[in-house]
Amino acid sequence: AQTVTQSQPEMSVQEAETVTLSCTYDTSESDYYLFWYKQPPSRQMILVIRQEAYKQQNATENRFSVNFQKAAKSFSLKISDSQLGDAAMYFCAYRSFSNSGYALNFGKGTSLLVTP
Amino acid sequence: DTAVSQTPKYLVTQMGNDKSIKCEQNLGHDTMYWYKQDSKKFLKIMFSYNNKELIINETVPNRFSPKSPDKAHLNLHINSLELGDSAVYFCASSQGQTSSNEQYFGPGTRLTVT
Numbered sequence: 001a002q003t004v005t006q007s008q009p010e011m012s013v014q015e016a017e018t019v020t021l022s023c024t025y026d027t028s029e030s031d032y033y034l035f036w037y038k039q040p041p042s043r044q045m046i047l048v049i050r051q052e053a054y055k056q057q058n059a060t061e062n063r064f065s066v067n068f069q070k071a072a073k074s075f076s077l078k079i080s081d082s083q084l085g086d087a088a089m090y091f092c093a094y095r096s097f098s099n100s101g102y103a104l105n106f107g108k109g110t111s112l113l114v115t116p
Numbered sequence: 117d118t119a120v121s122q123t124p125k126y127l128v129t130q131m132g133n134d135k136s137i138k139c140e141q142n143l144g145h146d147t148m149y150w151y152k153q154d155s156k157k158f159l160k161i162m163f164s165y166n167n168k169e170l171i172i173n174e175t176v177p178n179r180f181s182p183k184s185p186d187k188a189h190l191n192l193h194i195n196s197l198e199l200g201d202s203a204v205y206f207c208a209s210s211q212g213q214t215s216s217n218e219q220y221f222g223p224g225t226r227l228t229v230t
Contacts, residue, residue, distance in 0.1 A: 039157075043204060045221035089157055102210065103149060103161035103172055104219060 002027045002094045006107035013082045014115050020067075021077045021110045023092030033095040034068070034075045035104065040088040048090070051075065079112075087114040119143050120222040122207050128228045129197055137192045137225045139207030146211060147171075148190035149219065150182060153204040162205075165190055194227075202229045 003026045013019035025034070036048040051059045051068050058066050063080045079086055089111050093104040120141045129135050141148065149172075150162040163182045164172035170182065179195045190207060207222040 043224050043226075045206065045208075045224075047218050050218070091159065102147060102166075103164050104151075104159075105161070106159040109157050 002029075002032075002096070002105050004092055004094050004105055004107035006090075006092055006110050008110045009108070010111045010113065012113045012115060013079070013086075015082055015084060017082055018078060018080045019082055019112065021079075021090050021092075021112070023075045023077070023107055025073050025075065025092075025094050027073065027094065029096060034066075035093040035095065036064070036066070036075075036077045037091045037093060037106075038086075038088045039091065039109075040085075045091075049077065082114050084114050084116070087112055120207055120209055120220050122205075122222040122225050124225060125223060126226050126228075128230065130230055131197055131199060133197050134193070134195045135197060135227070136194070137205055137207075137227070139190045139192070139222055141188055141207075141209040141220070141222075143209060143211070143220060145209040145220075146187055147209060148184065148187075149208040149210075150190065150192050151206040151208060151221075153206060153224070155203070159206070163190075163192075197227075197229045199229050202227055 005024045032053045034051045038046045038048050049059050049061045049064050065078045067076045089109045091109045092107040123138045147166045149164045151159050153159045162176050165184045168184045181193045183191045204224045204226050206224045208219045210217045210219045
């Protein structure tokens with residue numbers, strides 16, 4: 001089974017600054033999908049960004065971008081111009097391309113605190 | 117319009133009881149899931165259904181039984197509840213066999229077993 005590791009249990013950033021959340025994963029597959037989900041205190045799970053492993057170009061969604069290093073099996077999330085509303089738990093997730101029922105395999109999460 | 121809804125959102129019950137959590141999605145998706153989030157916020161897949169057929173059944177006690185009466189519904193029934201079952205349970209759905217498709221999550225059901 002694929003494992004997803006988020007080595008930073010907590011991170012802190014000042015408003016308007018940039019922060020990077022780390023994620024590494026272990027897999028023997030060549031094709032797969034990676035996701036970052038956000039869980040604010042409301043506990044709703046919200047998709048932030050996704051990356052297909054066969055695409056070399058890093059995904060970007062407004063202030064959110066990823067640094068996908070396939071050989072290193074690394075998938076970090078960069079949040080630019082941080083806002084108070086970005087405070088949440090962030091989960092990195094892996095999804096197999098070919099099997100495992102399409103379920104998401106999550107890391108343990110990083111709690112992001114945004115200070116004024 | 118709620119895409120994925122769960123009822124109830126909060127459930128407090130005693131050990132040994134039997135309870136159900138209901139999930140409905142109005143997105144026309146053909147795949148639905150149950151995830152469990154423990155007290156340390158770790159999320160783990162429990163079950164996955166595609167077109168009403170079970171395709172994932174992780175190592176979950178057989179006290180947990182999913183039921184999918186149709187593609188829009190996936191209910192979770194739990195027998196003989198134990199203290200360790202206390203968690204937040206999320207239902208989710210997605211469309212098709214394409215892994216890049218987003219999974220839409222329900223609001224979660226916080227189950228507390230006393």
